[in-house]
C-alpha cells in the first residue's frame with residue numbers, strides 16, 4: 001500500500017530507482033553550481049568541465065540546468081551589483097534617469113561589468129516596494145527613494161571599493 005507523500009517503489013519498479021538517482025544527481029549538480037558560483041562569483045567554463053567529469057554529467061546538461069536558473073552567471077560579475085528597478089512605479093518616478101546616470105558614470109551598459117570589476121549594472125522588474133520608488137538594489141539591499149544625493153553617495157561608495165587593493169599595498 002502506498003503511504004501518503006512517499007514514492008511507492010514496488011508499484012513503479014525500476015523506474016522509481018532511476019528517478020531517485022536522477023533526483024540525487026540533480027540536487028548534487030545544483031549544489032555544486034552554487035558552490036562554484038560562490039567561489040568565483042560566476043561559473044567559469046573550466047570549472048564546469050571538471051564538474052562534468054566528476055559527476056559524469058554531460059557538459060551540455062550542466063549548461064542546460066544552469067541556464068534554467070536565473071541565479072547562475074556565465075561571465076564574471078562585479079564586486080558590487082546594482083540593480084535598477086524598472087517596474088511601472090519606478091519607471092514613472094525616474095528609474096530611466098537613474099539607469100542612464102549609472103551607465104554614464106561607470107561607462108557600462110545594462111548587464112555589463114566595469115573593467116576594474118567594481119560594478120555590474122542590471123535591471124529588474126518590480127522588487128515589491130513600489131511605495132519607495134524609485135528603487136534600486138545594491139548587493140541585494142534595497143535602496144529606496146533614490147534622488148541625486150543618494151545616487152552620488154552610492155557612486156562614491158562603489159568607486160571607493162577597489163577590492164581591498166589599498167590594504168595589500
Ligand code: FES
Nearest residue numbers: 085087090126130
Ligand atoms: S516598480 Fe519598482 S519596486 Fe515596484
